[in-house]
Amino acid sequence: MGRTSIKNKLILSFLLLLLIVMVVVGVVNRMANDFYLAQAISTALALVSGIVFGSIFSRSLVRRLNNLSNAARKISTGDLRGQIPLLSKDEVRDLEEMFTMMLDDLRALISAMKNVFSQIQGTNASFTELIKEVLANSQEIDQSAMAIIKCSEEQALIVQKTSLRLDNGLTQMDEMVRQSAETVSKISEAIVRTEKGEENARETLNHLENVLNQMVEYVQPIYSLAQKVEKVKVVVNIIDGIAQKTDLLSLNASIEATRSGELGKGFALVADEIRTMAENSKHSSQQIEKMVEGILQDNKAVMESLEKSQAGINKGREIIHGIVETFGEMLSGVKDIYAEVKEIEEVTSAQVNQIRGLLSHFQELSQLAHKNVVFTQKTNIATKKQEEDMKEIANAMKSLNTLSENMMDTQRRFRLPAE
């Protein structure tokens, strides 16, 4: 069907009305004789026809406009369920179609808005949860940052203290290295002196051996003298025995002479003389024996002294042997100590170098700890700022949520056909 505009409709309607009026006027004029009457009747009929026709036409138009108006009123109340009937193909039809398109677009828009609001609300809820989590995380980060700051400060303090102690330790170790070097030097001197001492002890031992050998040589005649004196003593004992026997014999001779009376007087004199000689001999032999005893005692004393000296020399030799061995052990021990102290010196020097490196690292660590404190403080500030920002975001989200809810409330006013 082709499209008919309202103007054409009006023209056609007017023409139709005019035709009808003309027909009516013609009929009236034919039937009526009176002109005026005929005119009046024609006019009246024309007016009636015009009114009826106009009413019908305007009613048709007004009804469609009212439909649009009602639809617009419903839309204004949010009711989007209505449908605009498409009755004709005039300009109102365009309006109705546009209105219907607008209504469809509005529905799609509302529906899309609803989806968007739903998504916004979902996103808002997720975002709120995320913000809460972020806030919680920020607080944790903040607490962690505070703990890190505290720990970093403590760490920096510990590092400083450790550095100080290491520095002190380094000073002491330097002193130790210096003392070790001195000790090494002194031990070297001690080695030289110990070697000298060992050499002296060996020389002393050799001298002592010579003295001992000489003493053995010296002692030999004394032993021979003692043996000879012993022989003299035996001889003296024999002489003493002979003297005793002579004495006894002369005594008995004197006794016999005495018993012989006057005849034995001469013999008695001889016997007395013999006895006197025997007594003298006995006395002499006793004196000799005493002298021999004295010599023997002196000899014994000398021998004891020599034995003591020999024992002392032997002991001295043992002691000097011991001293030589001790010097050897000392030398060995001092050399061992020298090697160990040297090793300690080297190890200590290496340790000093290592501690210097460690101290340098500790100083770097201290600087890092300071930087760490600064960065952590910055992190803390940033975290606080982030927290504030997040709070602002949360507030914004709350506002957005409120806005979204308001929009949802607004959107709820629209009722779609499916609802």
Add this chain to the structure above:
Amino acid sequence: MKWFTFEAAGEYLAIEARHIYRVIDEVKPTPVPLVPSCHMGMIYYRGELFDVIEVGVLLGQKRTTSKKNPLIILLRWGHKRLALVPDKITGLIWIEDTREKQTAYTQGEYTFRLLTPDEIWKTLSEL
């Protein structure tokens, strides 16, 4: 008159030399049981037996140690025989005729107690 002198128990003793039969040594007395402590035993000398008496013990001195190779004075008077063991024999001295019952004689710084064999015998028999 000659007197034979000897020392025992710290005293100087003297016996008439005519009673002295012999002075011997290197003779060991044979011990005899159940006799006084001063009795050192018996010796046999040239067919005769002699009782050996330690004079010091007889005079009241305690026996300390047995004497090694002592000199033994053999007495023989009448039919009696006795052997005396002194601490030391000093020898023979000449004493002018002594008065009766003279018991001591002094010569120089020494004082000798004069004994007779019978006195010794009596002292021994009273034990």
